[in-house]
Amino acid sequence: MRFDMNNTVLRQMFRTLARLIISACAVALMTACANQGSAPIAGAEVNSQPAYVSTQSVLPSWQDGNARSAILKFISDVTREGAPSFVPTEARIAVFDNDGTLWSEQPIPFQLAFMIDQLKSAAPSHPEWQRSPAFKALMAHDVSALAKNRKELLQMLSVANSSMTTEEYDQSIRAWLASAKHPTLHRPYTDLVYQPQLELLDLLRANGFKIWIVSGGTSEFMRTWVTRAYGIAPEQVVGTQEKLKYVVRDGKGVLMRQPGFDFVDDGAGKPVGIFRAIGRRPILAFGNSDGDREMLEYTATGPGPSLALLIHHDDAEREFAYDRKSPLARFDKAWDEAVARGWVVVSMKRDWNSVYPGPKAAAAQ
Numbered sequence: 001m002r003f004d005m006n007n008t009v010l011r012q013m014f015r016t017l018a019r020l021i022i023s024a025c026a027v028a029l030m031t032a033c034a035n036q037g038s039a040p041i042a043g044a045e046v047n048s049q050p051a052y053v054s055t056q057s058v059l060p061s062w063q064d065g066n067a068r069s070a071i072l073k074f075i076s077d078v079t080r081e082g083a084p085s086f087v088p089t090e091a092r093i094a095v096f097d098n099d100g101t102l103w104s105e106q107p108i109p110f111q112l113a114f115m116i117d118q119l120k121s122a123a124p125s126h127p128e129w130q131r132s133p134a135f136k137a138l139m140a141h142d143v144s145a146l147a148k149n150r151k152e153l154l155q156m157l158s159v160a161n162s163s164m165t166t167e168e169y170d171q172s173i174r175a176w177l178a179s180a181k182h183p184t185l186h187r188p189y190t191d192l193v194y195q196p197q198l199e200l201l202d203l204l205r206a207n208g209f210k211i212w213i214v215s216g217g218t219s220e221f222m223r224t225w226v227t228r229a230y231g232i233a234p235e236q237v238v239g240t241q242e243k244l245k246y247v248v249r250d251g252k253g254v255l256m257r258q259p260g261f262d263f264v265d266d267g268a269g270k271p272v273g274i275f276r277a278i279g280r281r282p283i284l285a286f287g288n289s290d291g292d293r294e295m296l297e298y299t300a301t302g303p304g305p306s307l308a309l310l311i312h313h314d315d316a317e318r319e320f321a322y323d324r325k326s327p328l329a330r331f332d333k334a335w336d337e338a339v340a341r342g343w344v345v346v347s348m349k350r351d352w353n354s355v356y357p358g359p360k361a362a363a364a365q
Contacts, residue, residue, distance in 0.1 A: 058203060061196040061354045067309070067346045071200065074307040078283065079207050085305045087283055089208040094284040095238075095274060095295060096197070098215035098222060100329050101288045101311055102230060103193040104182075106320040108328065110189045111221045114176050119160040129156060158259040165254045166220065166244065173224045187356075193229050195357045197286075201230055209284070214238045214274055216266035216291055238273040240265045270295035282306075288313065293334040296343060308343040310334055315349040 062068040077085040078092065099105035116138070129135040134153035137145035146153060161169070181188055204211055211232055213222060219239035226232045243258035265273040271294055274282065285292075285299035288311040296308040312331065313322050323331040338345050348355065 059196065059199050061199055061352060063351050063353055065351055067344050067351045070307065070344045071203075071309075074284070074305065075203065075207050078305055087304060091280060091283065091304075092204075092207070092209040093278060093280050093282040094204050094209045094211045095214045095278075095282045095286070095299070096201075096211065097287040097289075097292045097295070098213050098217055100313065101194075101286055101292070102197050102213070103189070104185075104319060105329055106313075106322065107183070109217065110192075111217045113180070113189075114173065114221065115157050115161050117176060117180065118172065119157050122160040126156075126159070132156070155259075162243075162257040162259045164257055165249070166257065167254070169220060169257055170224055173221055177225055190225055190229055192356060194352075195354050196352045198230070198357065200286075201232070204284070205231070210236070212236045212238055212274075212278060212282075214265065214270050214295060216240055216264070218242055238265060238270075238277045266291045268294045271298040274298065285309070286311075287334070289329040289331050290334045291329070293337060296334070297337070297341075300341060300343065308338070308341070309346055310338055310343060311346050311348060314347055315352075315355065318355045319348060 058072065059068055062071075077083060078087040080086055096102055099109045099111075103110070119138075123129050123135070132149075132152060133145060134149035135156065136142075137149055138153060164172075177188070177190055182192060185192065201211055211230075213226060213230075213232055213236065215222060215238070217239050218241070219237050220242060222237050222239055223234035226237055227234060240261055241263040243260045243262055244255045245258050247254060247256050249256075263269065263273070267290075270292065274295070281302040282299045283302070283305060284307045285296045286309045287293075287296055292310070296310065300306050300308040310331070312335075313320055313329075315321060322329065323335065325332075335345065337343070346352075
């Protein structure tokens, strides 16, 4: 099965995947070797009017500090009727990146781990792969060999994750999430959502915000689990769009997955995806890397009040530490822009009392 490598979108996505795969193998090798008055608060979910109670009970996993205060002040400002900063409910749009913002993303984005497992599962049906230098390099975690054969590896990944209906792919995602565990944290991937962010999502919903995920991951992968994990409806996911083809199979109309991508929702693509899917400029945006910079810029430069936030992963003890020089999810240009523009940089180490939900909370999600 072949596809057009001259397509700009494909080249961009494949370059990104290649960097992530090679970075992941490098990590695997190294591992082997080695409070302001009254404010809105989360409670029973409402669709219009905010709920007001003491700030002491809100965002319990957030430390008192500049980040928490900025969030509470912003929500109070935009929901206080009669205030110059008041924003009608229909315009209270919040957008969140997913990988590294709502759940972890190291040593590689979890969707990429799934795609690699799909490749391994498909290998028996493709005996020709056993002779492939790229496949051999992936199985051996040979970083240098992967770098030399990445185009072939990406072709195999594309084949392994296509030629099936969307319903069949949906079931494969669900089955993988039910059994797969993080390679170093040894917990199901859906346990690795951030507890402070779950509290923030609840707080925003309680105050009339509509929340959208805007991610470089594919919509199809995220829509299978976001409602259970975050309480966000599948139709409120904006992601990278994979190629699909409508066919009739056994008398039933189905969508077949094709190799490649129609749209990459990352970097400058995020504002485009937001406009196409939402049709409104957000007033709150939350990300964690340079891939989110344009989304925050688009939000922060709109008319009226806005809040732009970025997570700094600086907690190697409880999660992971990476920023300016990271080969994955680099936080460099966005950090500089945050300083210049006054965006809020949230320190995972200093601003969060906890990172993940406890075992009981995770099991209940």
